[in-house]
Amino acid sequence: MLPSPPLAALSKSAAAARRAATAAACRSRLLVLPAVTSLVPEPSSPALLRCIRLMPQQEGPRTPLPMPLGRGFSVVAGGAGAVLELEGGDSELVVVSFYRFADFPDHAELRRPLKELCEELRVSGGIILAPEGINGSICGTPEAVEKVLNFIQADDRLKGLRMIQSPVTPEDEAIHHGHTSHSPVGAGEDAPFRWDHVRVKLKKEIVALGDPDVMPTKMVGKYVKPKDWNALISDPDTVVIDVRNMYEIRIGKFKRAVDPCTNSFREFPSWVDDQFQLAESDSQPSSGNNDSSTDGQLEDLNSCEPKKLPRVAMYCTGGIRCEKASSFLLSKGFKEVYHLEGGILKYLEEIPKAESLWEGECFVFDKRVSVEHGLAQGTHKLCYGCKKPVSDEDMESPEWEYGVSCPYCFATKSEEEKERARARQRQFEAWGVIGGPDKGRSPKKLEAKHTVEEGKELSSSV
Template identity: 75%
Template sequence: MALFIPPFVKLSRVSAAPVALVTLASANLNPSFGRLHLAMGRCSDGFANSSKLSTLASPSPSPGLAQSLQTHSPRSISRPTASFQRDSASALLPENAPSAPPLVVVSFYKFADFPDYVDFKQPLKDFCEAMRVSGGIIIAPEGINGSICGSRESVQRVVDFIQSDSRLNGLRMVESPVSPEEEAIHHGHTSRSPLGAGEDAPFRWDHVRVKLKKEIVSFGDPLVSPIERVGTYVTPKEWNALIDDPDTIVIDVRNTYETRIGKFKGAVDPRTSAFREFPDWVDNQFQLSDSDDQSANENPGSSTPRNLPRVAMYCTGGIRCEKASSFLLSKGFKEVYHLEGGILKYLEEISEPESRWEGECFVFDKRVSVEHGLVPGSFKLCYGCKEPVSDEDMKSPLFEPGVTCPHCHASKSEEEKERARARQRQFAAWGVIGGPDKGQKKPSRSDAARKI
């Protein structure tokens, strides 16, 4: 019998020994691939195994892309065809499990002047598919932001492919482990049955999405450009001294569903539901006006009449802080600092006894939250609102698996709840949404007649 894990059940963290990986710092992406929330804010789905190896060349490749296509051409790369068994829970691993390479999860971002970003989409998607790398990537005129998964070699080749364009060289990254259980589920997929492991796979090797956006992280102010200026980076080892200073205002630039499960001691929580609300919060909190903004931009070297404080900001992986720090500088703030590598890098490098972090850190993947050492945390995910829920939340009468939790029950209409219940019944019956024929062509009457 195949192992079925409902979407609201968290894998045990007892044996979540870290596997040597590379994870890039995009924990703040905006994608949610299938069920996967990536570090860009919230991104969306994408799947389909593809073998478009002959279409890598773009009609108008961006600078450096043509050379990269020649250097990294996947035409000679053979795709693994290992068979898998699924007769029991222990058969989640492939028959040749000892030779299966460990997974590498990489989240990354880079702000850059990238006006021809559209030309990069298809070559990048094709290359990811050829490398058997999965996940999601956003590209925009202001750069790139993504999170991918695959073998160490394949992920490194994709990173090299991206950085072969000089404008995208120097991606910002942070490491994060994947548990053996998640690896086993990931390897439950086969080329013959890409849905074999259901929606609990942390990443699907046939599932890569490259999306075109106006911004790599949604802020809503086109005049804010981290390419031109950002605040001062502070390493995790320097962070404690900065935020312990009583003259420093520490600001969490994440959203409320993230801050309620953990934050730095004494940090200000703007209580925003989306990053786009941050500029208004700053204006209101510090009583800034348009005249302050205009004066700061026209006279960047002059002192502002308002006595603005020293500010230290942080987010999950660093990308939101780059925009937030650029925005504060445009408003006339002089001392603007942000945590390099974000919370994830801090939790990786700083031991718990020395830490100023309280609680757990929400992450945009199936781990839901992590603790010190980037060990998977205790929170699960409500698939009704995509927000973290605790064990206590799951005891509430307002919690209904796959439908609602105490945080979203009141905001959901009965029609929305009924649709979610129907979706949950499909998942409970088949392990995937849509039933066992999901992704397959339904047989026509002529096909049925031929079988008779």
């Protein structure tokens, strides 16, 4: 395996100074959270607790907004005066993935104020706004992330965001603070964990299925808690469907799960239609998957009479895709449609490994690449040629070239594409950013950009 370029992490003195400054600021004043749930685990060891300031209470009565408090946090005071404290000293940042299906025709109006707030608070990541709702993953200090989530949920249509919170590794924290990483896009324009870098995009769908008639706001399947999931998928009368893509399923899935062999979520409706067209004829089931348990599930699926649709249990990474897929199946006439609440991530967080039916690792769309039980970082890395996970064995292949290609994309890339990727890698190793230092963003550039935009708006209004 070719070694990765060394991580340019924070120096010990700089890190110590920054943490000391943060601790001093925390001691100077404590802010309070709105009333929070009691789902937060208490610290398992007497590790040092560092208080993180959070958004102050607004004056007058206020409806508590749900805030996902993941591993590494504890509530030391209940009720409206709850204080969030960060366990240990490993990280000052959190990653929160969230989504909400809603009737949101004026979604474009939220884009600019939301982006400006994220930039002001130095919250990084990506957010999608669409007529059907909001979907995003952001990284920042607990205080900053809380403010962004409160701002979003100030719109009644977006209250009750479904959220999953994860810790941040020291490497990702270094990237977020503007330092380079072994990742060729770690400090580039596409870096999700980087100060002042957030993308707020307008799209037709928050998760692209390609069927405008599918409306999770109108009908959706039944949510299943992680603690009840094992019993459901162990029932032989339940067809378990993984609605993720092939490259995600390749590194991990639930036992007995059917792999639709899709390259994108848009292919899922066609897969469903094809399977039940086969059920109406005497055609043989697809042989796209070599897993014997999966073949058995497909045979069961295709042996069903068209009007006797099976009970279906679906799952995905965080819940958003199977929520939309459940709405699609209900529109097709399925009567019993279930999906895992909180997705694989919630299951891995709550269910002990000894009781788990999960096999392998779960691919995630951030710098961690994959996670295991307890949301511990997995062993997979990312191929920056195709943005797909690779294992240690994959990196032993002669088709693996760091920052360029892997066994899964080597044959699909031309020599010209590979040479461009090598040039990009050389730029990163030399400058720490893709395209050289002129591509780095700075407060002065941001200020100049905003000034130009405001000038254009003023001239157009005149």
